[in-house]
Amino acid sequence: MLLYVHVPFCVRKCGYCAFHSGPFSAPEAERYVELVLRELDCRGKALGRRAVETVYIGGGTPSLLTPAQIGAILEGAAARFDLEAGAEITLEANPESALKTGFLVAVRALGVNRLSLGVQSLRDDLLATLGRAHDAARARLAARAAREAGFSNLSLDMIWGLPGQDVSAWLADLAGIVALAPEHVSCYGLSLEEGAPLAEAVDAGGLSLPDEEEGARMYLEGSAYLESEGFGHYEISNYARPGRESRHNRGYWSGRDYLGLGPAAVSTLGGRRWANPAGLDEYARTAAIGAEREGTEILTADVRRQEMVMLALRTRDGLDLQEFMAATGIEFPRRDPAVERLRSSGLVRLGAGRLQLTREGMLVSNSVIELVLGVLDRTPASTAQESYD
Structure with missing residues (x-):
């Protein structure tokens, strides 16, 4: 079984983001962790000591939690399920929060063995357009800090098809990423959800996106470049050094059972699929139930x-x-x-x-x-x- 933990907090909402998240506060983060532990307890009782081969803590911005809070979630998972020896444990992080003093060293000591950094671009103007809280210098610093903290499995997330970006700019961004020597690179085409600030700016004519032909060239030439640098193109948006593919995501793509914890998290177990409530208050009312949620889908x-x-x-x-x-x-x-x-x-x-x-x-x-x-x-x-x- 795969285990996914959704952390629903961000410092601020990026202009393109459609994932469920809300503003971060220390009291709400503490409340959130208590609720996840409560859900873990109920799920463990219902499912028994299922073997867990990967844990993925995503969001949102999981690196806004303290190492102690992340440790409590991992300890809770290990207490209720059989975490396999050598399990892949991934933490998503943003550069600015990953650089908190001692954070990366502490989470590595907790057993997190794969770090996924949300870089998105190495151009400050494009990062500002996206509404990111970091600049290119901090992204590079975070990647180096991850190595110094002992991470030997580093993934960097990037976005192509940005306003004002062309093929040459995208390839230059990728060259900067390759220079940071990650084991894994994820490259997502910009997707604008209705109502997102960036979508509204494009609709109003304040920003223009690359045309379809330019976008296609970004994907094709970017993929060819990464492969020429030794990254296998193993999934539509993902590239990895040999043997460094994301085990968690490959589990999704091969149809493995997975349990999702936290607000808005989705689970698929035993031919059934359900989603947790998105809001923290509603999640609080259901986290201790431990049974299938209302609206569970039977997978025909x-x-x-x-x-x-x-x-x-x-x-x-x-x-x-x-x-x-x-x-x-x-x-x-x-x-x-x-x-x-x-x-x-x-x-x-x-x-x-x-x-x-x-x-x-x-x-x-x-x-x-x-x-x-x-x-x-x-x-x-x-x-x-x-x-x-």
């Missing part, structure tokens, strides 16, 4: 099939067609005209028993996956087996 065979395809096609490994046949009874229609068009247009590869997106296919992954799902929806289940190339 159709939903599981769709998610198997969607998640697998996000990754470099793609969809294993024999596993798909065994799980669904559907023989993948490799000669379907729509599949042939995807192959001939260079968006997918079909061979060695797998369907995989090419780099160009990853750029338009939503459209490709939707088309593949449409093909499978009209393909009847079969018990026939096929030999794969």
